[in-house]
Amino acid sequence: MYQKLYFNKYGYDNVIKKTAEFCLTDNAILEIGSNCTIQDYAFFQLTKPKPHLTIGDNVTIGRHNMITVKSRMSIGSNTxxxxxxxxxxHNHQFKKSTIIRLQQAEIQHTTIGEDCWIGAGAKILCGVTIEKGVVIGANxxxxxxxxxxxxxxxxxxxIIGVRG
Structure with a gap:
């Protein structure tokens, strides 16, 4: 139950496996609704400048997930x-005029709507909004x-189809 310490808001009846890892900067905001499950070895990294992650109700986050936040990210209920x-x-910039390791990150809000299914191995990149009810195929x-x-x-x- 030590994981509760990382959350600014914590609902009820959540299951967070003891191998889930949370690396949070001093000003991070991490909120979780109720009836959520975070599986083994899920990794959350909330780093400066102003990380704020909101997870809705009834969300399941699978094994070995990596969620990294520098600004604002939300995961809707029932996802x-x-x-x-x-x-x-976020993403790193790669301008020719400066070496890559010295370039600032490009940071954009990332949103996953309610009632979504994200298949194993998928990658959701910065600045993306996934609206309600979306299904994302594996990888x-x-x-x-x-x-x-x-x-x-x-x-x-x-897009290969629409939920019927």
Whole structure:
């Protein structure tokens, strides 16, 4: 239960496996609703400048997930995230005029709506909004916004259907 210490808001009946890891900067805000499950070896990294992660109710975050936040990220209620998924709200710049390791991060809000299913191994990149009811296929790389109830797959992810 030591994981409760990392949360600014903590609902009830959550299951957080003891191998889940939380690396939070001093000003991080981490909020979780109720009836959520965070599986083994999920890794959360909230780093400066102003990280704020909100997880809704009835969310399942699978094994070996990596969620990194520098600004604002939200995961809507009733969303299921398979194993080995990466969700990131930032990217490194790569201008020719400066060596890469000295360049600032590009930071954009990343949002996952309610009632979504994210398949194993998917990658959700910075600045993406995934609307309500979206299904993301295994190993998809989501680089752009996804409209409600779409089914996407591939690299980069493309709409292959709509939930019926």
């Amino acid at each position: 299921i995230i398979g194993g080995y998924v990466q969700i990131i709200d 998809a790389v989501v680089t752009h916004d996804i409209p409600a109830y779409s089914i996407v797959a591939g690299v980069p992810a493309k």
